[in-house]
Amino acid sequence: MKPFSHLLPETILQAVQQQGLQPTGVFYPLNSYENRVYEIQLEDHDPIVAKFYRPGRWSAETIDEEHRFTRALAEAEIPVVEPLQLSFSIEGFPSLAKIEDIFYSFYPKFRGRQHADLSFEELGWLGRSLGRLHNVGENFKTKHRMQLSPETYGHKNVEFILTQPFLPKDLAGSIAACLKQAIQLVEIYFPKNIPSIPLHGDCHHGNILWGKEGPVLLDFDDMVIAPPIQDIWMLFFGTKEEQREQQDAFFKGYETFREFDYDTLRLAEPLRTLRLIHHSAWIGRRYEEEIFQRAFPYYREHRYWEEFLQTMKEQIALLQELGY
Numbered sequence: 001m002k003p004f005s006h007l008l009p010e011t012i013l014q015a016v017q018q019q020g021l022q023p024t025g026v027f028y029p030l031n032s033y034e035n036r037v038y039e040i041q042l043e044d045h046d047p048i049v050a051k052f053y054r055p056g057r058w059s060a061e062t063i064d065e066e067h068r069f070t071r072a073l074a075e076a077e078i079p080v081v082e083p084l085q086l087s088f089s090i091e092g093f094p095s096l097a098k099i100e101d102i103f104y105s106f107y108p109k110f111r112g113r114q115h116a117d118l119s120f121e122e123l124g125w126l127g128r129s130l131g132r133l134h135n136v137g138e139n140f141k142t143k144h145r146m147q148l149s150p151e152t153y154g155h156k157n158v159e160f161i162l163t164q165p166f167l168p169k170d171l172a173g174s175i176a177a178c179l180k181q182a183i184q185l186v187e188i189y190f191p192k193n194i195p196s197i198p199l200h201g202d203c204h205h206g207n208i209l210w211g212k213e214g215p216v217l218l219d220f221d222d223m224v225i226a227p228p229i230q231d232i233w234m235l236f237f238g239t240k241e242e243q244r245e246q247q248d249a250f251f252k253g254y255e256t257f258r259e260f261d262y263d264t265l266r267l268a269e270p271l272r273t274l275r276l277i278h279h280s281a282w283i284g285r286r287y288e289e290e291i292f293q294r295a296f297p298y299y300r301e302h303r304y305w306e307e308f309l310q311t312m313k314e315q316i317a318l319l320q321e322l323g324y
């Protein structure tokens with residue numbers, strides 16, 4: 001059975017009614033592949049956003065750590081979209097409930113805009129927010145969240161990719177060799193004692209909304225334990241010179257609240273390499289679902305794997321250029 005095959009419209013509305021709310025019957029799906037997320041209109045209240053978590057992915061304890069982290073950030077007056085307290089929740093987990101075999105949570109509807117072309121002033125603003133976020137993360141205790149490492153994001157995903165039938169036979173050997181080399185190079189930059197903290201984990205411009213009072217972070221579903229650079233490296237674009245200027249503006253804001261270890265900037269390409277591998281395996285693990293087939297129609301075609309192989313070769317070259 002596909003993971004959300006029994007999440008029917010009546011099930012979604014029933015979850016809302018379980019919490020003592022009265023839906024109008026009107027709801028809209030929002031962009032999400034991993035979970036199912038809906039904006040739901042209510043009779044006597046502002047709309048809410050309902051998030052139904054992929055069955056079998058996270059435990060209640062793991063999701064609760066995401067929720068507790070966002071609450072800790074909100075208490076520190078860091079702008080985030082935090083889950084609502086539910087009237088009828090799982091015991092010990094005040095913002096998490098379950099219907100059928102699916103965990104769900106509710107969020108307030110936040111209206112803001114996404115944009116990646118930030119001014120230097122906005123980059124400084126974002127830097128201040130992330131510096132404060134990382135200060136909270138450094139003191140936040142977690143037992144159930146994943147550690148981002150070459151093992152969790154690299155080796156395990158490579159093992160999956162290389163054992164799947166969708167990998168073209170004529171490219172399998174070359175892809176295996178490139179992935180092995182890429183991981184070996186990445187491992188050089190990840191000593192076991194590298195300082196890591198709980199953080200957002202998927203901090204790109206699509207997970208940042210801008211309102212009148214600045215940036216607001218949302219969707220902590222991929223909260224992970226990692227070096228702080230993991231929340232930073234995806235924010236910069238353009239030529240090397242343009243990225244340096246963006247970084248200067250960002251870190252000027254960041255260091256208003258937290259010192260940054262500039263040596264960890266060299267982790268950007270290793271982290272990008274791990275993300276590319278993780279993303280490819282993620283699609284493969286979900287590809288029986290129609291939503292993934294529509295979003296990534298070429299995944300099982302030869303040309304996808306030709307491009308993936310070329311991307312890995314380019315990443316290897318970049319990692320080799322870094323030196324150690």
